[in-house]
Amino acid sequence: MTVSLVTLEHQGAVALVTLSSPNALNPLTHELMTALGNTLQMLDADNQTRAIVVTGSARAFAAGADIQAMAQMTYARAVTENFLADDWQRVSTLRKPVVAAVRGYALGGGCELAMIGDIVVAGDTAVFAQPEIKLGLLPGAGGTQRLPRAVGKSLAMEMNLTGEPITAARALAAGLVSRVVPDADVVNTALTIGESIARHSLPVLMAVKAATSRAFETSLAEGLSYERSAFHGCFALDDQREGCVAFLERRVPHFNHR
Ligand code: HXC
Numbered sequence: 001m002t003v004s005l006v007t008l009e010h011q012g013a014v015a016l017v018t019l020s021s022p023n024a025l026n027p028l029t030h031e032l033m034t035a036l037g038n039t040l041q042m043l044d045a046d047n048q049t050r051a052i053v054v055t056g057s058a059r060a061f062a063a064g065a066d067i068q069a070m071a072q073m074t075y076a077r078a079v080t081e082n083f084l085a086d087d088w089q090r091v092s093t094l095r096k097p098v099v100a101a102v103r104g105y106a107l108g109g110g111c112e113l114a115m116i117g118d119i120v121v122a123g124d125t126a127v128f129a130q131p132e133i134k135l136g137l138l139p140g141a142g143g144t145q146r147l148p149r150a151v152g153k154s155l156a157m158e159m160n161l162t163g164e165p166i167t168a169a170r171a172l173a174a175g176l177v178s179r180v181v182p183d184a185d186v187v188n189t190a191l192t193i194g195e196s197i198a199r200h201s202l203p204v205l206m207a208v209k210a211a212t213s214r215a216f217e218t219s220l221a222e223g224l225s226y227e228r229s230a231f232h233g234c235f236a237l238d239d240q241r242e243g244c245v246a247f248l249e250r251r252v253p254h255f256n257h258r
Pocket of ligand 1: 023027065084108109112139141
């Protein structure tokens with residue numbers, strides 16, 4: 001029997017990707033990460049898709065990397081096989097906007113996967129943690145890098161050094177998530193955000209994502225320089241002319257994504 005670890009649905013130009021491991025906690029096994037990477041890379045290359053929503057089960061967005069596999073891992077194998085590196089490279093280098101819709105547990109690699117989202121929507125009972133320290137590990141997919149950029153040093157250190165969880169409300173206050181909504185509304189809220197994104201020009205969406213991401217990767221001067229170039233580049237697009245003219249003609253723009 002073949003089990004589909006990831007399900008894919010389309011709502012117009014928005015793709016909904018659901019982690020669907022037989023274990024509703026969605027441990028991030030190599031098989032699940034491979035299926036997720038394949039799906040996300042395919043969507044990133046698909047001209048009909050302009051926004052991607054990633055969600056898990058009602059119980060867990062994901063409860064982290066596969067502890068079964070890590071219990072067997074050795075240093076030599078981790079280094080020579082570059083353990084987890086390719087899996088995570090493939091899910092974290094998308095050029096299209098990603099909305100993470102988090103219900104339940106987002107622990108360890110699950111929290112790190114949520115942070116790959118450009119926008120994170122959480123259910124009101126969602127729980128975020130980097131509990132790797134309890135396993136004799138440190139976060140290996142962004143917990144020491146994306147988390148402090150999202151929530152600041154003090155809370156990131158507290159989460160990484162204690163392994164203790166934070167609530168959705170605290171995640172909202174810290175800036176880890178953009179919205180907290182009732183659990184039952186998480187996926188629809190994320191899809192609505194996705195639709196709001198997807199009505200815009202695809203090359204401009206990609207430019208906005210790339211430029212905004214620079215804010216976390218480079219100096220202010222470099223980032224502003226990148227932004228200026230990207231802004232100037234928009235004037236090469238038909239969609240820039242269409243957007244401005246449509247405004248002046250008081251009509252909805254019809255973007256052709258070029
Ligand atoms: C493998 C896992 C798992 C995981 C749970 N299970 N989490 N298997 N990897 N990350 C398995 C359990 O072993 C158990 O299997 C079954 O799922 C149900 O789990 P329970 O613990 O019985 O459920 P519950 O009591 O409801 O507790 C839920 C939970 C807890 C709070 C989410 O399972 C938990 O704390 N899980 C581990 C979370 C964690 O430490 N994550 C970080 C991993 S390290 P059986 O066969 O006994 O039923 C990490 C490193 C990232 O993510 C590095 C870069 C990617």
